[in-house]
Amino acid sequence: MNKKLEAVLLTQPKRAKYYITAAIIVLIALIWSSSAVNQMTLTDKGWRIGWNILEGIVTPDKDLLFGGGDSGVAYLILQTIAIAFLGTLVGAIIAVPLSFISATNIVPKPVVVVTRFVIMAIRTVPSLVYGLMFIRVTGPGPFAGVMTLAVVSIGMISKLFIETIEDLDSGILESLDAAGSTFFQKIRYGVLPQLSSDFISILAYRFDMNLREATILGLVGAGGIGAPMIFAMSGYEWHKVGAILIGLFVLIFVIEYLSDKLRQHLLHG
Template structure:
């Protein structure tokens, strides 16, 4: 037995040279990719700009931060929350019938496949592109942001809904059927209790994502934080940009804390 072990050890594959060759190739690729990096710091004063940005964030404009008019940070926070929340609600509601029509355990496979292709096509387009499209159609404002959030939500939310529907415990439905329950009772006591926690948790998670995306949509004129933030940065008003970013950080932290508590409560019943 000992001789077999020693023989197997002596005949083991020699991978040292192959590992060295692979390491050399990786180092060469990293060195080659580094040649594409160009240092623009000295030419454009990037260090001074970075210092100005940090200084503006650490010393925000308090008059803008506590301005309760339509130009102030609180109003921008409220508008961003409304865009994200209403967009999530509309997208989550529209995703429900689409998910039931696409679940492979409820409809024929060709129909389910076609539905999945449609959902995949919706998810392929970035939300910023949807924002540009809706701004061209409806004009600038909060409404194109809401529509963008709704359409962007349908793709991800539908996918999660389909997984929840396909994971339904059919034994519960069989038990209710054996007990003589009607179709409405089976839906009420067998299907909805399984789906509602998953659906609600998915919608809350998507709301977190939409809250961040709604900020970016302002860059194309779809409401929210984005437009005032980019205007302040382009004008080198770093104190105003710092106030907007400070409000955004507080908003995201508060929503993240609340949504986490709700998801945990839903998961634990």
Template sequence: MNAIEQQLQYGKRNRISLIITVITIFCLLVWSATAINLENMAANGLDIAKSIILGILNPDWTLLTDFKGGIPYLLIETLAIAFLGTIIGAIIAIPLAFFSASNIVPKPVAWIVRLLLICIRTIPAIVYGLMFVRVTGFGAFTGVLTIAFVSVGMLAKLFVDVIEDLDRSVLESMTSIGCNMFEKIRFGIIPQLSALFLSIVIYRFDMNLRDASILGLVGAGGIGAPLIFAMNSYRWTQVGSILIGLVLLILIVEYLSNKIRTKLVKG
């Protein structure tokens, strides 16, 4: 069989697989659509939706200029929660990442630590928030603890991927001259990983800023609590002000973090 015949046969198999995939996705969409129940929609639902849109498009600008206890203060608190929680999570994640890297520690140890990290990542941020609220009460400290625990699992996983892609020749050279494990990490690994680790932490900080704004819904500090209170009391102009401030904050932070990460990667 020549190359042309092989390509034709491969094309036919690929076409059959594509057709099967499209049919499967269509069937899943039809099955999912059966769960939609429009009977529970309120009769005045369209009026409420109109009020929401008009309120968001006509925000209360006075809240955005109140720097003592208004939206700017709450946004700064949200930013602080995300930043401090990310730093604490990164500090905890670094040793866990080294202990779960199979090219650094024995495989049984790496497997046990990875299982622990999987368990940490399994629990959603909102669940951590609800648990810590019961332990430490309402406030920003609860948000910091929640962000830290949420960050540990994902940061450690990303750190491990970087550690396992290290240039092993450096470690082998250090082993040949009698370096111990601490010396390998301090002088052979950290210099290679510092820029990549920092880039990962900045990326996680972007995600944590969004999580921190949601955690206020369960009383973990930040902008989330005023947002849910305004929505429950149908003060849509306040909702619009909060959303505008939150969007501006996220855009600014994302722009700055992308600039920093680009410089770190290029080096």
């Protein structure tokens, strides 16, 4: 007992050095980062705009919030959901085969290097840049938003799928190899039964993210509820902005609740 206590006491100074070194590094990084940020200044005009935004949220445009037609908040929310859903679905369809041929426990390493380089290149470009590119190709509208979210989803879904595949029980794969199973048989009988719940959870998480991405992409003309919001903000129509923000809040709250329920069901049955 005394030897254990002595060993613990001897390791404490070493840990203290690590903690002090880490704290100094964080402090230096904080000071350096702060020097690159200009001091925030608020003018009287800024305070008035901030107050008008809060007033618009409290007293939203009821005609826009509860109105029908293709200019109402309900229609814009449905369009945003459709863009996010299709973008997630198309991205997942492409990401699944990419993930399997990027897992080191499924395919040889040279193939993994090439496919992971492709995935890394896809993830390098921000979603807004993809949005601007697709708008130039297809024109502004929901289709550009769907294609943008599909490409953006490929990178993240593939990365998470690869990590899940590489955490598989290797014993099952080795048994299938010993039985002479083909590549597709290993996936069908050794991989998919173990991964189905994890894959669904990842897709639900990406769909949740794509809803927010779809809103942002609307700001550059890729469909969804973002475009009317930026137009309303440009025209200082804060009551319309408040109506759209309330609609977004309700949408994200409902999707977050349903996503949590789905994850709990997948984890606990």
